[in-house]
Amino acid sequence: MGVPEIAIETSGLVKTFGSTRAVDGVDLTVRRGGIYGFLGPNGAGKTTVIRMLATLLRPDAGEAHVLGHDVLTEAKVIREKIALTGQFASLDEDLTGIENLIMLGRLLGLSSRAARSRGLDLLAAFGLSEAAEKQVKKYSGGMRRRLDIAGSLIVTPELMFLDEPTTGIDPRSRNQVWDIIRTLVSGGTTILLTTQYLEEADQLADRLAVIDHGTVIAEGTPGQLKAQVGSGALTVRVLDEADREDAARVLGEVIGADVHRESDPTALTVRVDQTARAAAALTALEAEDLGIETFSLGQPSLDEVFLTLTGSPADDSAQGTPDETKAGAR
């Protein structure tokens, strides 16, 4: 059996809703194996692309091949090889955890007995055994996510779509979901995931596409992307307010960028392009005997990525660091 090397290939993919071009000519090539990330703010068109690739939505123009099959003419073949975990849990909230899994197992062709035992195995592996007989509406956000992913694994898919798998869940659950995703990849599944968080894309994805207004505005490895954007910002707090001006001079000299004076009279922030320069700057401060209370090197936010790539901030509500946007994200 010739297994195509390419998992997803699209050219000129377009989808319009009324007068809005939600997806406006997307060209993508996603290789098999590993994790491919779609990074972009709300309303960028990430979900619409995924829905077209998962054969839920028909493209208005352009072509898309998933695992070598055309999304328009061979949708049924594609559905045998993919699994979709939607942005809003793709589960029946009125049913219990085990009932959801039995239902999906039956639909995939397992016998009642096999569907139940498969469901129980999956619940155990995902740490949900005790919640098996509980209605999903009583699950926490993290538990729902895990059950949702378990539902996609009754039969291991060749390609799995994960639409914002960690939006709206707490940091601990997020780490669990990340570990699960990595495990799936090592099992041979290709994953296409969307996210609003640069940190998540950086942690998981081998390659990523930055999407804005329905088009791909940048594509590459997370390293390449960050090289374009810079590593983020170095924030330093001096022990003594009086030392701040001296510290600002040292930082400016070593890093070679404008130093921003925060409203906190001891704090300074400077954009750094290379992490090594930040280390050098801290050493220089030490050498000048300027006492430092704290320092931190932050990841660039999605807003900074967009500011660099497009010259304008990401629209919609996606701004700041993951932990800040988490609660408000939809």
Added chain:
Amino acid sequence: MSAVETTEEPGGTAAVHTDKIAGVLMPTGARPRRAGPLSASLTYGWRALLKIKHVPEQLFDVTVFPIMMTVMFTYIFGGAIAGSVDGYVQWLIPGIFVQTLIMITMYTGLTLNRDISKGVFDRFRSLPTWRPAQLVGALLGDQVRYTLAGVIILTVGFVMGFRPDGGALGVLVAFALLLVFSFSLSWVWTVISLAVRTEQAAMGISMFILMPLTFASNIFVDPRTMPSWLEPAVDVNPVSVVVTSIRELMAGSFQAGSVATVLLYCVVLVALFGPISMFIYNRKS
């Protein structure tokens, strides 16, 4: 492979072990033969039954509503229309039986409208099963609701003095025929609820169709008492055709002609509205 040790939020269990997850993964490519149309439809029907089990409140419309309809219409109209409640019961119960079940089919569409907007339908639509199974299964599950409503109406009817000449067999055959018609008619509401955006709009349009269909029929009064221009319309009204057939069966006379007409209506309804439903359903975003 590391294990993330956590004490989970209340209700969850302790930990997610990635090595355990790796252990339960089937090799990619190993998959069972997908479920056939019948098995998939029955699975979706099972889902509908589970929802009744977990949310029994949704049976309110098929329990209280039929009792109210039967009692109200018999005692309010009985004296005026037939001279006595006793005499009217024999005429009305088969009619009310049809009317109530037809009214309840409307809720099938409304439930579907709500259901489809949820995330789980995205997953269903991404599965390699026969797509109409999602709708067929929902309608099959509703047969349980119709049956429950029908049993309640007939029970109330018996208590009020309804004594069909056809006996148990006549009533059972009539019941079966009505269930088939209800299933077929449900596809009309399915189309409406898929085509309109809100539940309220679906409700409005459904009522607009149902009111004339049930009242301009032979459910409550003999069409001979109506103005001559209305009579032919009442006679071809599918509801009248069904009511006539149900009355005959319950009275113990099996008329192949009228049963065949009802079944023909059923075939036409499904053949027309089934594909339209699927067309809209497949294109729904």
